[in-house]
Amino acid sequence: SQTIHQWPATLVQPVGSPLSLECTVEGTSNPNLYWYRQAAGRGLQLLFYSVGIGQISSEVPQNLSASRPQDRQFILSSKKLLLSDSGFYLCAWSVLLRGLMNTEAFFGQGTRLTVV
């Protein structure tokens, strides 16, 4: 069966420090991978998505970046964190059918990031 691992679960980082959040998927090949951010009491904002190794699309301009070094690995990074980067970060994967998102997305358990 497919599983998705996301770590760490919680993270407290000082302003200006680097960030690396990792997400791995098991049990499927060539998934679409996503990073979302959820502010407190809000919906999810799509940050990055990837349709394949080395292919990253960004939805919002910011000081975050994403990389996909392997088929089932997705990494969210920052060189210097800002206070506004605090939030709940969620990794997800899905499979497109005939190029359409006709199926569900599977989410990791999330990382609570607090920038202090």
Added chain:
Amino acid sequence: SQQGEEDPQALSIQEGENATMNCSYKTSINNLQWYRQNSGRGLVHLILIRSNEREKHSGRLRVTLDTSKKSSSLLITASRAADTASYFCATPTYSGGGADGLTFGKGTHLIIQP
């Protein structure tokens, strides 16, 4: 911008009652999905309804879709305390290169009072 908007933002009912949440969206869709999120956790897919479907059932869940009004509703019957969570509707987002992901509303926070 938000594609889906849930209504109400918060809902508190007694255990055993039915809970209804609504979602409105703006653009044409080929499907609409509902997700549940327990506090501080990831989202779990509940149900997907395609644009050519008007109603779908899954256990105690009933989802309707009205494409002419660009709206959907999620009904949870015979609610239980364990149904306390936030519920989100989501629609696929497309660019010229294909599906880009899901666009979520802000969610309805449902509280079931024991």
